[in-house]
Amino acid sequence: MAILYHHPLCPHSRFVRLVMGEYGLDADLVEEKVWERREPFLHLNPAGTTPVLVEASIPSVPGADVIAEYLDETRGLALGDRRLLPEAPRDRVESRRLTSWFNQKFFDEVSSHLVMEKIYKRFMPTNLGGGAPEMAAIRAARSNIRYHLKYVGYLIRQRNWLAGDRLTYADLAAAAHLSVVDFLGDVPWDEDETAKSWYARVKSRPSFRPLLADGMPGMQPSLTYANLDF
């Protein structure tokens, strides 16, 4: 069986779990505390980040985008209409553009700050950077999320899914990052009804269920987190 090194509230790990869920691929989940910088984990991914996929056929596949391309190339073609990167070059460009929008830009501007300040710092020892959250970073993230949410709404008013007619990696990346922010209760859903209804559609997919059951010791998710009718 494949192993996925992940963290329950790492948005990039959640993206890969959603992708594997959609593809019907199983993996043993192994929780990795990246701040411990475990030597055997650094061998699997010298960058020291989650997620990392390990399968029998390959030593390790590190990083969400690398895993997504790998799964497309090794599994995608066989999946026909359920393939999460569409076939046509221009549709692939649009799916990758938006996947990168969320896995990089949204992460830099929103989810990395909230995950670091509100989650990881609670569990990291002080000598490794743990401690009280920086409120300035949290405020910046809460302000930045508004235009991202509007952008989701703008796209969904023109299309069925984020990158076009079909569900693609872009929807799963966006939903993965938003799901962590939603766990923390920091998504201002009232700001864009279209974005909210798109998220409700992704959230109700079977691939999402394991994420909604996730938690962290001592942390309660927001009241609406696991509610499909939020």
Next chain:
Amino acid sequence: MAILYHHPLCPHSRFVRLVMGEYGLDADLVEEKVWERREPFLHLNPAGTTPVLVEASIPSVPGADVIAEYLDETRGLALGDRRLLPEAPRDRVESRRLTSWFNQKFFDEVSSHLVMEKIYKRFMPTNLGGGAPEMAAIRAARSNIRYHLKYVGYLIRQRNWLAGDRLTYADLAAAAHLSVVDFLGDVPWDEDETAKSWYARVKSRPSFRPLLADGMPGMQPSLTYANLDF
């Protein structure tokens, strides 16, 4: 003819120029000052970043990694041994892992700071963030670059090129980011002879020549920048 919206000292733009040079693809270069946030440019890339490739067959291909995947899918197969993403899944994983190492991690830790503080801020109006460089960011970048250079040396002591036997996207991404830092005279080449000799090999490729001729008004490159025997 294709158009590449770029900035002469944007490392991601340089990566794409190297890729296109290796593939023998021509493009008209149009310099984009991203801080101006020009409306027509934001239509091509809502993220507002360089590079963006525009070809007759497709509205726009924004972002270095998206362009690299697009060129591989539309041109790569025909290139046989000169293809910059290798064929085997595990080799593609390694090339993408290291491409992302430089286009994301090295950029976050080194090249973004140096480009912003030492180049862009000179040309940006004060109301758009221009002004004196932040020395703390420059110092952090100069300190961070050392372990990246060591990592290049470590890899090249085991392999012919960064990701394996062949030149791949990984070499071009690494060299593109290093070339900007080298323009600024901030690469401590003495620290790793192996890394230096690998860079000399990439730098002497014909695809590199246009980059070595690049400049910015009022900025002199470091003395060794264009020297193939640095």
